[in-house]
Amino acid sequence: MREMVDLLVIGGGVNGAGIARDAAGRGLSVTLVERGDLGGATSSNSSKLVHGGLRYLEHREFRLVREALAEREVLLRLAPHIVWPMRFVLPHVPEMRARWMLRAGLFLYDHLAKRVTLPGSEALDLRRHPWGAPLNGHATHGFAYSDAWVEDSRLVVLNARDAAARGAEIRVRTTFTGARRDAEGWTVTVEAEDGRTETLRARAIANAAGPWVMQALDGTGVQAPDRIRLVRGSHIVVPALYAGNQAYILQNDDRRVVFVIPYQGRFTLIGTTDVPHDPASGPPRCTPEEAAYLCAAVSRQFRKPVTPEDIVWTYSGVRPLHDDGAENPSAVTRDYVLKLDRSAAPLLSIFGGKITTFRRLAEDATTQLCDALGRPGGAWTAGSTLPGGDLGGRTPEAFLKEAARRYPFLQDATLQRLFHCYGGELDRVLGEARDAAELGHDLGGGITERELSWMVQQEWVRRPEDALWRRTKRGLHMTEDERQAFAHAFSGVAQAA
Structure with a gap:
C-alpha cells in the first residue's frame, strides 16, 4: 500500500484536472485517477467555446453569466495559445425574438462583467455587411458580439501537466473501483488497464467523475446527496460553408440556438443538440435525427444548404447537469453544485458545471477541501498561466512572427497549428531542429516523430x-x-519515447 496522500481525485476531465492543479499548487499531495484518457469523454466533446452563455439570460441565470464572462477574460490571459477571441454574428429572425430583446440581452452581456480584451456588441445591416453574405437574405439585420474559442481537450491536458509539475501524480487508464472510509481517511482500490489492482490511501476524495459521478458515489458507499441529468450534445462537421473567422449563432424555430463555427481551417463545426441520454444505450453518438436537426437549422438561414451527406465527422458529449427539476433539457441549469460530506474523511462531489467556469469550480472545490482537511492555502490559479501560456510578454502574432524566423522550414499553417498546441513551449517541442528532417518522419497529418515523442x-x-x-x-x-x-507507426515511436 502506498503512502497516504492528501487528496485523491476521481476523473481526468477538465474539473478533475483543474482540482488536481489547484490542490497541488496549495501544497496538497494529490493523485488523480482516470479510467480512460485525459479529457476522453465530455471534456473533449464540447462546443469548444469559452462564453458567458448568452441564452442563459433568458432563464435569468445572471450570476452564472457574470461569472462565466469574468472567467472568459481570465482564460484568455492564462492560455492565449489555446483560447482566443471569436466574433459571433446573430441574425435577427423576427418570428423568434424581437430586435429590442436581442439588443437588451447583448447590452447586459457587454456589461455584466468587465471586458478587457474583447470588443462589445454592434448592430449589423446584413444586406451590406460582408458577414451577411453566407446567409440566405431572410434576416436583413443582426448583431455581432464577442466570445472565445478553446481547444477543450488541450485545456484538460495543460491543467494536468501543471498539476504534475507541482507534484501531483496523474494516472491514466486507471479505474476507481471502490473505497471505504475510516477515521483517518479512505482506503481506495483502483484497477490498471492490464487488470492489476492496487490499494491507495487518501485523506480526502474529490469525485469529479462527470457523467459517472453517481457510480463513483456508489463505490464509496455514501448516499448520493443530489441527482444529475444526462443530456447529450451532438455536433456535426462539414466542409467549410464560408470564408472568414466569424462564427454564427442561429435562432432555431424551437427557440434553441445552434452555433456555426469555422473549424480546423477547412471545415465548419455545427452544434449542439440537447437530448436526454440513457447511459444504458452505450457511449453517446450523434443520431440520424440529431444530424438532420442540425442540418435543417443551418439550411433555414444559410445560402448553402447542409445535408447529412455533407457530414465528414460527428461527435457527441454527455453533459452531467445538476438536476434542478426543469422539464426542458435546454432549461436545465449549467451551473455547478458542490456537495461536501464531512461526516468522517471528506468526500466532495461535483454536480454539473461547464467548461468556461471550470477554474472557478476547482477553486471553490479546493477551498472547501483545504478547510475540511485543516490545511491553509489561498486561491492562486487566476494569476498563473497554464503551460505554454507565457509568451514572454509578446502577443500571439508577435510570438508567431519570431518563431517563423527560428523555424523557416515550417509552413505557416504548420507553425500555426503547433503554436495552438504548445504556445510558449514550442521550442521545447521542436528543440534545436534546423530542418524538417531533424523532427523525424511525418507519421501522418503532419505529426512528426519529435512531436509524438513529446506527447x-x-x-x-x-x-x-x-x-x-x-x-x-x-x-x-x-x-x-x-x-x-x-497507428502502425505509433507503437514503435511510443516505445522509443
Missing part, C-alpha cells in the same frame, strides 16, 4: 487516438488508410 513523454498519450483526436485533431485531416498507417 507520449509529457502528455500521457498511450494510444493512437489520444494523439489524433484529443491532443490534436489531425485525424480529421487524414484518410482512413493514413490513420491506420499512423
Whole structure:
C-alpha cells in the first residue's frame, strides 16, 4: 500500500484536472485517477467555446453569466495559445425574438462583467455587411458580439501537466473501483488497464467523475446527496460553408440556438443538440435525427444548404447537469453544485458545471477541501498561466512572427497549428531542429516523430487516438488508410519515447 496522500481525485476531465492543479499548487499531495484518457469523454466533446452563455439570460441565470464572462477574460490571459477571441454574428429572425430583446440581452452581456480584451456588441445591416453574405437574405439585420474559442481537450491536458509539475501524480487508464472510509481517511482500490489492482490511501476524495459521478458515489458507499441529468450534445462537421473567422449563432424555430463555427481551417463545426441520454444505450453518438436537426437549422438561414451527406465527422458529449427539476433539457441549469460530506474523511462531489467556469469550480472545490482537511492555502490559479501560456510578454502574432524566423522550414499553417498546441513551449517541442528532417518522419497529418515523442513523454498519450483526436485533431485531416498507417507507426515511436 502506498503512502497516504492528501487528496485523491476521481476523473481526468477538465474539473478533475483543474482540482488536481489547484490542490497541488496549495501544497496538497494529490493523485488523480482516470479510467480512460485525459479529457476522453465530455471534456473533449464540447462546443469548444469559452462564453458567458448568452441564452442563459433568458432563464435569468445572471450570476452564472457574470461569472462565466469574468472567467472568459481570465482564460484568455492564462492560455492565449489555446483560447482566443471569436466574433459571433446573430441574425435577427423576427418570428423568434424581437430586435429590442436581442439588443437588451447583448447590452447586459457587454456589461455584466468587465471586458478587457474583447470588443462589445454592434448592430449589423446584413444586406451590406460582408458577414451577411453566407446567409440566405431572410434576416436583413443582426448583431455581432464577442466570445472565445478553446481547444477543450488541450485545456484538460495543460491543467494536468501543471498539476504534475507541482507534484501531483496523474494516472491514466486507471479505474476507481471502490473505497471505504475510516477515521483517518479512505482506503481506495483502483484497477490498471492490464487488470492489476492496487490499494491507495487518501485523506480526502474529490469525485469529479462527470457523467459517472453517481457510480463513483456508489463505490464509496455514501448516499448520493443530489441527482444529475444526462443530456447529450451532438455536433456535426462539414466542409467549410464560408470564408472568414466569424462564427454564427442561429435562432432555431424551437427557440434553441445552434452555433456555426469555422473549424480546423477547412471545415465548419455545427452544434449542439440537447437530448436526454440513457447511459444504458452505450457511449453517446450523434443520431440520424440529431444530424438532420442540425442540418435543417443551418439550411433555414444559410445560402448553402447542409445535408447529412455533407457530414465528414460527428461527435457527441454527455453533459452531467445538476438536476434542478426543469422539464426542458435546454432549461436545465449549467451551473455547478458542490456537495461536501464531512461526516468522517471528506468526500466532495461535483454536480454539473461547464467548461468556461471550470477554474472557478476547482477553486471553490479546493477551498472547501483545504478547510475540511485543516490545511491553509489561498486561491492562486487566476494569476498563473497554464503551460505554454507565457509568451514572454509578446502577443500571439508577435510570438508567431519570431518563431517563423527560428523555424523557416515550417509552413505557416504548420507553425500555426503547433503554436495552438504548445504556445510558449514550442521550442521545447521542436528543440534545436534546423530542418524538417531533424523532427523525424511525418507519421501522418503532419505529426512528426519529435512531436509524438513529446506527447507520449509529457502528455500521457498511450494510444493512437489520444494523439489524433484529443491532443490534436489531425485525424480529421487524414484518410482512413493514413490513420491506420499512423497507428502502425505509433507503437514503435511510443516505445522509443
